[in-house]
Amino acid sequence: MKKPKWWIYHILVGGFxxxxxxxxIWLLMSSFxxxxxIFVTAQSLIPDPWVFNNFAQGWEGIGGNSFGVFIKNTVVLVFFTMVGQVISSAVIAFGFARLEFFGKSFWFAIMMVTLMLPYEVVMIPQYIIFAKLGWLDSIKPIAVPAYFGHPFFIxxxxxxxxxxxxxxxxAATIDGCNTFKIFYKIILPLIRPALATAAIFSFYWTWDNLLGPVLYLNSPDKYTVSMALNMFLSNETVSNWGAMFAMSIVTLIPVFVIFFLFQRHVVEGISTSGLKG
Incomplete structure (x- = not known):
């Protein structure tokens, strides 16, 4: 059987x-x-007329806070969460992969079990703990747990x-390196693709997270972009779909930029190729 011609292949791939x-594409066109x-069946994909004011209305924000405030809040949350998850997960993973200690297999199994637990199982206990600590209406309940590792990244x-x-x-031990130096000078440089993968996934998951901010953030000036987008919908008045879709496009820009810049690292990290030689 002959292979299909290259143009048939490209047509099929392009179609998919x-x-x-x-x-x-529909979201982008609807933002104008x-x-x-927007939801009129007879309306074509191409806007008629083109409405550019949706972006201006959306950027005005909600509750006296511009959408730039929500983006800043999200960037701060993403930064602290991403740094915490990547660093702590690397340290814990090094312990499981290289060190020997009592109950190592047991604790690794427990860690994997937590990966399979639905968030709804731990949501209420965590909320009670953070409420008693006085951490509500802050990013602490979302960012601080990140410094104890993430099961998937581990x-x-x-x-x-x-x-x-x-x-x-x-060889490093013979040269006088202790455990910390082995981790810092040998392991960390070699697992950079996996660290980049963990950082990218952490960025995606935190940027899109809605449930966590909804649970713990009450002040509008501390809202994230996911909460701000949700606020454009109203059960009592007419929802501003145009402004919401316009700001959705704005929030997608960092996601696409990060993906296209670092997609190679994602492939390298997931493949876990290690050393070649």
Whole structure:
């Protein structure tokens, strides 16, 4: 059986790409439409007329806070959460992959079990704990737990570290390196692809997180972009769909930029190729 010609292949791949990107294209086109015509069945994909005021209305924000405030709050939350998850997960993964201690397999199994627990199971106990600590209406309940590791990132990094030959650790020990130096000078530089993957996923998950901020943030000036977008919808008055879609496009820009800049690191990190030679 002959292979299909290259142009047939590209037509099929292009068709599937358009199909997958259609929701984003529809969102982009809808951000330039009047709110009352967005969900009209007879309305075409191309806006008629083009409404550029949706972006201005959306940027004005809600509750006296511009959308820039919500973006700043989200960037701060993403930064502290991402740094905490990546650093702590790397340290914990090094312990599981390289160190020997009592109950190592047991604790690793417990860690994996927490990965399979639905968030709804721990949501109420965590809320009670943070309420007693007086952390409500702040980013602490979201950012501080990140410094105790993330099960998925720990598992990813453990698998990556296990592909690194132990002979490097032994050689470093002979040269006088202690455990910390082995981790800092040998392991960390070699697991940079996996660290980049963890950082990118942490960015995505925190940027899109709605449930956490809704639970713990009460003041409008501390809202994240996900909460701000939700505030454009109203059960009592007419929802401003145009402004919401316009700001949705704005919030998607960092996601696309990060993906296109670091997609190579995502592939390298997930493949856990380790050392080649």
């Amino acid at each position: 790409a358009i199909l997958m990107l259609y929701p984003v 439409k009047p709110s009352e015509t 598992f990813l990094l453990v698998q990556f570290i296990r592909t690194i030959p132990r002979e490097l650790d032994e």
